[in-house]
Amino acid sequence: xxxxPPTPSxxxxxxxxxxxxxxxxxxxxxxxxxxGVIGAGLFVxxxxxxxxxxxxxxxxxxxxxxxxxxxxxxxGEMSAAMPASGSFSVHAERALGRWAGFSVGxxxxxxxxxxxxxxxxxxxxxxxxxxxxxxxxxWVLLFMVVFTVANLTAVKNFGEFEFWFASLKVxxxxxxxxxxxxxxxxxxxxxxxVGMTNLTxxxxxxxxxxxxxxxxxxxxxxxxxxxxxxTIAAAETDDPARAVGRAVRSAVVRILFFYVGSMLVIVxxxxxxxxxxxxxxYVKVLDAIGVPSAGxxxxxxxxxxxxxxxxxxxxxxxRMIFSLAERGEAPRxxxxxxxxxxxxxxxxxxxxxxxxxxxxxxxxxxxxWPDTVFLYMLNSVGAVLLFVWALIAASQLRLRARLEQEAPxxxxxxxxxxxxxxxxxxxxxxxxxxxxLTDDAARPQVLWSAGATALVLLVAVGREWRxxxxxxxxxxxxxx
Numbered sequence: 001x002x003x004x005p006p007t008p009s010x011x012x013x014x015x016x017x018x019x020x021x022x023x024x025x026x027x028x029x030x031x032x033x034x035x036g037v038i039g040a041g042l043f044v045x046x047x048x049x050x051x052x053x054x055x056x057x058x059x060x061x062x063x064x065x066x067x068x069x070x071x072x073x074x075x076g077e078m079s080a081a082m083p084a085s086g087s088f089s090v091h092a093e094r095a096l097g098r099w100a101g102f103s104v105g106x107x108x109x110x111x112x113x114x115x116x117x118x119x120x121x122x123x124x125x126x127x128x129x130x131x132x133x134x135x136x137x138x139w140v141l142l143f144m145v146v147f148t149v150a151n152l153t154a155v156k157n158f159g160e161f162e163f164w165f166a167s168l169k170v171x172x173x174x175x176x177x178x179x180x181x182x183x184x185x186x187x188x189x190x191x192x193x194v195g196m197t198n199l200t201x202x203x204x205x206x207x208x209x210x211x212x213x214x215x216x217x218x219x220x221x222x223x224x225x226x227x228x229x230x231t232i233a234a235a236e237t238d239d240p241a242r243a244v245g246r247a248v249r250s251a252v253v254r255i256l257f258f259y260v261g262s263m264l265v266i267v268x269x270x271x272x273x274x275x276x277x278x279x280x281x282y283v284k285v286l287d288a289i290g291v292p293s294a295g296x297x298x299x300x301x302x303x304x305x306x307x308x309x310x311x312x313x314x315x316x317x318x319r320m321i322f323s324l325a326e327r328g329e330a331p332r333x334x335x336x337x338x339x340x341x342x343x344x345x346x347x348x349x350x351x352x353x354x355x356x357x358x359x360x361x362x363x364x365x366x367x368x369w370p371d372t373v374f375l376y377m378l379n380s381v382g383a384v385l386l387f388v389w390a391l392i393a394a395s396q397l398r399l400r401a402r403l404e405q406e407a408p409x410x411x412x413x414x415x416x417x418x419x420x421x422x423x424x425x426x427x428x429x430x431x432x433x434x435x436x437l438t439d440d441a442a443r444p445q446v447l448w449s450a451g452a453t454a455l456v457l458l459v460a461v462g463r464e465w466r467x468x469x470x471x472x473x474x475x476x477x478x479x480x
Contacts, residue, residue: 020085020155020235020236020319020322020337020346020347020348021154021155021236021346021347022236022237022238022346023154023155023156023159023236023346024155024156024158024159024233024234024236024237024243025156025159025237026237026243026246026247027163028156028159028160028162028163028233028237029159029230029233029234029237029243029244029246029247030246030247030250030251031162031163031166031167031170032159032162032163032166032229032230032233032247032312033227033230033247033248033250033251033255034166034170034250034251034254034255037068037223037224037225037226037227037255038166038169038170038173038255038258038305039169039223039226039305039306039308039309040119040122040302040305040306040309041220041222041223042223042258042259042262043280043282043298043301043302043305044279044280044302045219045220045223046220046223046262046263046266046281047275047276047279047280047281048219049061049216049219049220050216050263050266050267050272050275050281051272051275051276052208052212052215052216052219053208053212053213053215053216053219054202054203054205054206054207054208054212054267054272055198055199055205055206055207055267055268055272056205056206056207056208056212056213056216057216057220057263057267057272058260058263058264058267059213059216060213060214060216060217060219060220061216061220061259061260061263062256062260063213063217063428064217064220064221064223064224065224065255065256065259065260066256067221067224067389067425067428067429067432068221068224068227068255069253069255069256070415070416070421070422070424070425071227071389071392071393071425072227072228072230072248072251073248073413073415073416074392074393074396074415074422074425075087075088075091075228075231075248075392075396076231076244076245076247076248076249076413077396077400077411077413077414077415078091078392078395078396078399079091079231079234079240079244079248080241080242080244080245080248080410080411080412080413081241081399081403081407081410081411081412081413082094082399082410083231083234083235083240083241083244084235084323085232085235085236085319085320085322085323085326086101086105086232086319086320086322086323086324086326086327087228087231087232087234087235087320087323088104088108088228088231088388088391088392088395089101089104089105089108089320089323089324090323090327091392091395091396091399092104092105092391092392092394092395093327094395094399095394095395095396095397095398095399096391096394096395096398097464098327098329098460098463098464099457099460099461099463099464100391100395100460101327101329102324102329102456102459102460102463103391103453103456103457103460104387104388104391105320105321105323105324105329106324106329106330106456107381107384107387107388107452107453107456108228108316108320108384108388109317109320109321109324109355110380110381110384110452111381111384111385111388112313112314112316112317112320112355113313113317113355113358113359113362114362114377114378114380114381115309115313115381116310116313116314116317116359116362116363117359117362117363117365117366117374118366118378119306119307119309119310119313120140120143120144120306120310120359120363121136121140121363121366121367122306123139123143123303123306123307123310124136124137124139124140124143126299126302126303126306127139127303129299136367137367140363140367143307143310144356144359144360144363147161147307147310147311147314148314148352148353148356150311151311151314151315151318151347151352151356152347152349152352152353153347154347155236155346155347158311158315159233161308161311162308162311162312162315165304165305165307165308165311166308168301168304169301169304169305169308170258172301173258173262176262176265176282176285176286177258177261177262177265179286179289179291180262180265180266180268180269180285180289181265183269183285183288183289184265184268184269188289188290189290190290191289191290194268194269196268198267198268198269198270198271198272199267199268201271202271202272202273207272214435215439217432217435218432218435218436218439218442221386221432222382222385223259224255224259225385226309226312227251227255228316228388229312229313229315229316230244230247230248230251231244231248232315232316232319232320233315233316233319234247235319236319236346241410241412242412244413245412245413248413249413262282265285266281266282266284266285269285269288269289270284270285270288280298280302282294282298283295283298286298314352314355314356314359317355317359318348318351318352318354318355318356319348319351321334321351321354321355322334322335322348322351325351333350334348334350334351334354335348335350336348336349336350337349362374362377365377376448379444379445379447379448379449380448380449380451380452381449381452382442382444382445382446382448382449383433383436383442383445383446383449383450384449384452384453386429386432386433387449387453389425389429390426390429390430393422393425393426393429394426396415396422397419397422397423400415400418400419400422433446
């Protein structure tokens with residue numbers, strides 16, 4: 001076990017100083033914030049939410065989006081005051097202790113490298129449909145190699161990939177909103193005004209009551225995962241505090257607009273009963289208003305969204321494990337960075353390779369045993385995002401009070417109505433977890449994720465106990 005550095009005060013930088021580059025620009029961070037959560041969960045997964053909530057899926061997205069927006073505001077407050085590549089893992093350590101930083105860091109890393117396999121496999125299936133002669137495993141290999149190389153080179157390459165990926169996704173949403181809005185008012189050729197018929201027909205706005213809205217929240221809340229990478233990436237900009245503040249401010253409101261606006265267009269243009277789980281509601285709407293080759297267009301958008309998420313997850317996982325190593329919570333050999341000058345250097349290549357190695361293992365498990373081994377792994381991270389968000393809120397409760405006393409000028413971005421909205425957010429996250437326990441489909445995710453969390457917590461507490469014992473009796477720890 002390595003000697004861990006002392007936990008810094010909430011107003012000091014992480015120790016030791018991070019040797020990462022500062023190759024990301026504000027435009028990279030802004031588009032990462034906008035595009036980071038616009039993925040297959042929105043373009044395809046939203047159909048399942050509409051199927052259970054009906055037109056009231058708009059309310060489900062408002063509730064889930066509000067939770068995500070509050071968490072991001074808290075995270076933005078802490079990251080603007082104390083930017084670090086480990087983001088919320090560093091904040092948790094400073095606020096609650098090393099056990100918290102260790103636990104949330106490793107859980108989030110595990111979440112990213114497992115989800116990475118889902119994204120790579122889904123993108124490969126789409127590519128296989130276009131080029132049947134190339135097997136899905138070969139596409140997976142190609143994607144993993146391309147993005148590994150991109151992440152092993154200068155961080156600006158990651159930023160450029162994400163900038164253009166996000167631009168395409170955001171552009172697709174904007175075009176969809178414009179076309180859908182024109183269709184609602186009958187301004188497209190061969191269309192009549194829709195009015196409010198589809199919002200109030202087929203059982204009304206709440207066809208399945210408020211229980212349908214709640215089920216919709218459980219279906220869509222995880223689609224907002226991914227925003228956290230913005231605060232991780234902020235540490236590699238020239239002015240992290242300013243960059244993360246601007247990115248968080250612009251991202252949360254616009255993302256709500258894209259998500260809620262899209263759902264409102266979908267359930268207004270077509271009856272909610274026309275939607276099916278597993279099929280893209282965007283394709284249904286585009287087909288209905290006469291857009292040629294709508295299915296293929298959306299396949300391209302979903303394909304780009306999956307590759308974008310794969311790239312972002314590989315980046316986020318490598319920086320998280322690098323931060324853990326920096327604080328003595330992971331092998332210190334992962335601290336090795338590239339030595340080129342300027343923005344070309346400072347890339348944690350060993351951390352990238354460690355993350356992609358486990359990502360390859362996850363992909364192989366997904367290809368060989370998708371319904372057994374990999375399903376258990378996926379369930380074990382199914383609710384981890386909610387645990388991470390809860391620790392972010394708990395950390396902000398502690399750090400905000402300290403910052404107001406020790407460094408109030410560092411609070412360039414403040415959480416609204418502190419501490420009341422922080423407590424409301426914690427209550428909301430607990431409510432979602434309890435509702436998942438009552439849902440037959442979601443319950444395994446909560447139980448497996450709770451088991452994985454408990455295991456990591458046991459390791460964290462065991463490490464702290466061992467180190468306290470060693471400080472009292474140095475001879476008790478012989479492998480330093």
